Every structure is written in C-alpha cells, then in structure tokens.
Amino acid sequence: MKPISRRRLIATGLAATAGVAGLAAADRLALRFGLIPPDHGGLYGAGETLTYAAQRLLTSHSLAREFPRTMISKAPFANEIAHPGEEFRRHQAAGFVDWRLAVDGMVAHPLSLSLADLRRLPCRSQITEVVCEEGWSYIAEWIGTPLSGVLREAGILPQARYIVYYSIEHPWWESIDMADALHPQTFLALGMNDGDLPVPFGGPLRLRVPRQLGYKSVKFLVRLTATDSLKRFGKGLGSASPEAGYAWYAGI
Amino acid sequence: MPTSDSKPDTPRHAAFVRVTHWLTFVCFAALLVTGAEIVISHPRFYWGETGNVNTRPLFILHIPSSREIVPTGYGYVMPDQNGWSRYLHFETAWALVFTGLVYGVAGLWTGHFRRNLVPERGNRSWRAYLERIALYVRRKPPNPGEAVSYNVLQRTTYVVVIFVLFPLVILTGLALSPSFNSAIPAVVDLLGGRQSARTLHFFVSCILLLFLVVHVTMIAFAGFRSRMRAMITGRAAYREERT
Numbered sequence: 001m002k003p004i005s006r007r008r009l010i011a012t013g014l015a016a017t018a019g020v021a022g023l024a025a026a027d028r029l030a031l032r033f034g035l036i037p038p039d040h041g042g043l044y045g046a047g048e049t050l051t052y053a054a055q056r057l058l059t060s061h062s063l064a065r066e067f068p069r070t071m072i073s074k075a076p077f078a079n080e081i082a083h084p085g086e087e088f089r090r091h092q093a094a095g096f097v098d099w100r101l102a103v104d105g106m107v108a109h110p111l112s113l114s115l116a117d118l119r120r121l122p123c124r125s126q127i128t129e130v131v132c133e134e135g136w137s138y139i140a141e142w143i144g145t146p147l148s149g150v151l152r153e154a155g156i157l158p159q160a161r162y163i164v165y166y167s168i169e170h171p172w173w174e175s176i177d178m179a180d181a182l183h184p185q186t187f188l189a190l191g192m193n194d195g196d197l198p199v200p201f202g203g204p205l206r207l208r209v210p211r212q213l214g215y216k217s218v219k220f221l222v223r224l225t226a227t228d229s230l231k232r233f234g235k236g237l238g239s240a241s242p243e244a245g246y247a248w249y250a251g252i
Numbered sequence: 253m254p255t256s257d258s259k260p261d262t263p264r265h266a267a268f269v270r271v272t273h274w275l276t277f278v279c280f281a282a283l284l285v286t287g288a289e290i291v292i293s294h295p296r297f298y299w300g301e302t303g304n305v306n307t308r309p310l311f312i313l314h315i316p317s318s319r320e321i322v323p324t325g326y327g328y329v330m331p332d333q334n335g336w337s338r339y340l341h342f343e344t345a346w347a348l349v350f351t352g353l354v355y356g357v358a359g360l361w362t363g364h365f366r367r368n369l370v371p372e373r374g375n376r377s378w379r380a381y382l383e384r385i386a387l388y389v390r391r392k393p394p395n396p397g398e399a400v401s402y403n404v405l406q407r408t409t410y411v412v413v414i415f416v417l418f419p420l421v422i423l424t425g426l427a428l429s430p431s432f433n434s435a436i437p438a439v440v441d442l443l444g445g446r447q448s449a450r451t452l453h454f455f456v457s458c459i460l461l462l463f464l465v466v467h468v469t470m471i472a473f474a475g476f477r478s479r480m481r482a483m484i485t486g487r488a489a490y491r492e493e494r495t
Contacts, residue, residue, distance in 0.1 A: 013277070014320040047343025063290045067301070075306035079323050090374065129302065129446065131430050133334060134319060135294040136304035137446055211434045245335025251431030 038230040038238030039248045051251045053091040060179045064210035073138035078200030096204040103226035108155030121145040143191030148182045160226035168220045174239040215251035263486030272355040279348040289337035289420040301445035424453035
C-alpha cells in the first residue's frame with residue numbers, strides 16, 4: 001500500500017464534505033418537490049425513491065398511450081377477485097342503485113355521489129391498456145369521467161398532496177399523488193367497451209390509473225379522501241400494497 | 253515479463269474495471285434471481301401489444317407458477333415472491349445503470365475501450381476470427397500475450413455484451429414501465445408492443461446468462477485462481493498460467 005499523501009487526504013475530505021452537503025441539499029429539494037414516496041424506508045427505499053423521483057421529474061404530464069378501436073382485446077382478462085363480501089352482494093342484488101362514492105378529507109365541500117350523479121358529469125372515454133405486475137395485459141375502452149372534475153367539484157384544498165381511495169372490499173385501499181390524481185387520464189370508470197363496467201372488471205365503479213400498474217386501479221370504489229400526509233393511513237406506507245410487500249408507486 | 257509495454261507493476265485490470273466488474277456481477281445476480289421470480293408469476297410469453305391467459309401465447313415455460321390463474325398443469329401454486337423481487341429488481345437495475353455510467357465514462361477517459369476491448373487494427377478481419385477459432389478447436393494453448401491482453405474473440409464478445417446486450421436489456425426493461433412508455437412511447441412501439449418488449453427482455457436476459465456461463469467456464473479452463481486474482485487484486489500471476 002502506498003502512504004496517503006496530504007494532498008490526497010485533503011482532496012478526499014473535500015469530496016466527502018461536498019458529497020454529504022450535496023445529499024443533504026438533494027434531500028431537502030426532494031421533500032419540497034414531493035419526490036419521496038411513502039415507502040422510502042428500509043432496504044429497497046433508495047431504489048424506490050430514485051424511481052419515483054425520476055418519474056416525477058420527467059413524466060409528470062406525459063399521457064399514457066391510447067390505442068385505436070381495432071386494438072381492443074377480444075378476450076380481456078379480469079383478474080381473479082376474492083369472493084365478494086356481504087355488503088357488495090347486497091348492492092349487486094339491488095342493481096347498485098344505492099352505491100355511493102364519498103369524497104372527503106381536505107375538500108371544501110364533502111360529497112356523496114350516486115352512480116347517476118357520476119353519469120351526469122362530463123362523459124369521456126379512453127382506450128388504454130391494463131398492465132398487471134405479473135406481466136400480462138389487455139386493452140379496453142373505459143367510459144366515465146376524469147377524477148379531476150370530481151375533485152374540483154368537491155373544492156379540493158391547495159394543501160392536499162395525495163388522494164387516498166378505498167374499495168368496498170377490505171382491506172383494499174390505495175393512494176396516488178396529485179400529479180396522478182389531476183392527470184387527465186385518471187378516470188372514474190363506469191363503463192367498459194360500450195357497456196356497463198362488469199363486476200369482474202371492477203363494476204360498478206373503478207378508478208383507472210393508466211400510467212401505473214393494474215393494482216393501482218382499485219375495483220369497487222366507494223371513497224376518496226384528500227390528504228396532505230399519508231402517515232395517518234394504515235401503517236403510513238401509503239397504501240395496502242406496500243403493507244403486503246409491493247411498491248406504492250407502480251409507474252415503475 | 254511477457255510484453256514490452258506492460259511494466260511488472262502495471263495491474264492486469266485497472267481498479268475501475270475491477271470495481272465495476274464485481275458491482276455488475278452482484279447487480280446481475282440479483283436481477284437474474286428476481287427476474288426469474290417475476291417470470292414465475294406468469295411463465296407465458298406473447299408477441300405484440302397485449303397478452304393474457306385468454307390469449308394464444310408465443311411460447312410457455314413448462315414450470316409451476318406462483319399464480320392460480322395460470323394454467324400450468326401442475327397441481328400446486330408456488331409461493332408469491334413478487335413484492336420483494338420487484339423492489340430489488342428495480343433497485344439493482346438503478347445500481348447497474350450507475351455502475352455502467354461510471355464504467356462508460358472511465359472507459360472512454362482512460363482509453364480502456366480503445367486499447368483493451370475494440371479488436372486491434374490488424375485483427376479486424378474474418379481471417380483473424382477464423383484463426384482464433386481454429387486455435388480453440390484444436391485446443392491449442394493461448395499465446396503468452398493473452399495473459400495480459402484479450403484475443404479478438406474475447407474483445408468482440410465483451411464489446412457486444414457491454415455495448416449491445418446491456419443497453420438492450422435496459423431498454424426492453426424500461427419499455428415495461430407504464431410511466432416510461434407514457435413519456436417516450438417510441439421505444440415500446442419500436443420493439444413491437446408491450447408483450448414483444450417483455451419477450452425480448454427475457455431473450456436478452458437468457459443470452460446474458462449464456463454469456464455468464466461461458467465466461468465462467470472459460471475462466472475455469474484458463475486457470476480460475478489466477479484469473480480471479482487478476483480481477484480482484486489486479487495482479488496477474490504469469491508463472492501459474494497453464495501455457
């Protein structure tokens with residue numbers, strides 16, 4: 001081994017100081033601009049933070065690919081779902097007439113919307129791909145209304161940074177940041193391929209988040225909560241997915 | 253000492269080559285294991301944009317699956333390892349990209365690529381390749397110079413692995429990210445659609461695995477201990493070479 005020269009020692013010391021200072025500055029900037037995902041702790045936190053921060057810096061406003069009608073999958077695959085609970089079966093037997101979507105949390109006017117209320121909102125459709133983390137996919141036309149319209153109607157407060165959303169089936173809940181919540185393709189889907197949204201595909205109401213994997217598109221949606229922090233929800237990791245070992249941000 | 257331009261204290265491999273080599277090895281091993289775990293959750297491959305269990309596959313791996321929905325013919329379902337596998341896959345992918353950047357910049361800066369990897373001017377001919385292949389086929393011992401420098405086949409293989417296969421496996425992997433595809437849709441479209449990108453990602457990974465197997469086998473033939481020492485400490489032990 002060569003002895004370390006004084007010049008080398010000073011240079012190394014300066015580089016280390018600059019590195020630490022740089023990391024501290026990056027950390028503060030990341031917090032300010034919302035580049036840290038809620039599941040940033042632990043062994044895989046560094047990778048998740050890099051992925052989420054990179055996507056937020058580069059793809060906040062990009063649009064998911066939309067496809068021509070001819071590319072709609074002839075045989076879409078509705079992933080298996082657990083046997084529906086009693087509450088869901090009661091709604092199903094009644095034709096979902098009493099199904100309601102609650103909008104609460106950091107909003108000026110909390111809402112409780114029926115499916116008919118949602119149908120009165122501006123109707124849009126998009127032909128996008130559902131992508132499962134396992135590797136399979138299908139394309140369908142989704143009919144409904146952008147989430148941003150509902151949030152605006154509820155008077156979402158400027159402090160809100162995330163939308164937490166719940167399925168009627170416990171414990172199935174997710175959350176997205178405002179970049180995705182206000183994204184024009186993030187969608188409350190009531191219909192699929194020119195019909196009502198079938199139950200296996202999440203009917204009567206599903207949140208479609210086409211820039212993320214399928215598990216963020218929660219089926220049987222009943223509640224949206226606007227919040228400035230995810231710490232108070234569940235274990236504070238952002239959604240049920242990280243509690244089950246899966247990444248919160250599924251845009252990859 | 254073997255050649256005039258290598259001084260006795262010149263390391264066989266530069267420090268940045270050794271460090272990035274082993275970082276790449278660790279990342280690749282983790283990516284391979286976690287990638288296999290992810291494949292197990294859907295061991296079916298398709299071509300085009302979409303594909304699922306209702307679609308005719310391009311081919312099927314006849315292995316058990318970690319999901320009930322996949323008809324495998326096996327009477328059991330493997331445990332689900334996708335959560336941590338996906339976390340680790342993407343984390344080590346980042347580490348591999350950073351390692352590759354350091355290696356790429358250092359390789360250009362030091363002239364490592366030009367000097368050690370690109371085939372020498374006199375060897376850029378089919379004859380040079382055929383002559384070196386003939387040496388392998390006749391099981392002739394390597395020239396003494398090959399202990400300190402790569403031959404034309406080694407150089408070509410490393411160039412293809414470093415500048416074609418690794419960029420391709422990263423690109424096909426990125427084409428599986430729905431957010432990346434929303435920002436740069438041209439990549440997934442050029443690859444022929446999402447399922448084509450997934451299938452290509454699998455194929456390129458298989459070729460990289462094949463490279464790893466051949467690479468380790470050749471090192472075992474050439475003298476495992478001395479080659480490992482050269483890649484760890486940088487010192488080549490010429491006398492131990494089986495020349």
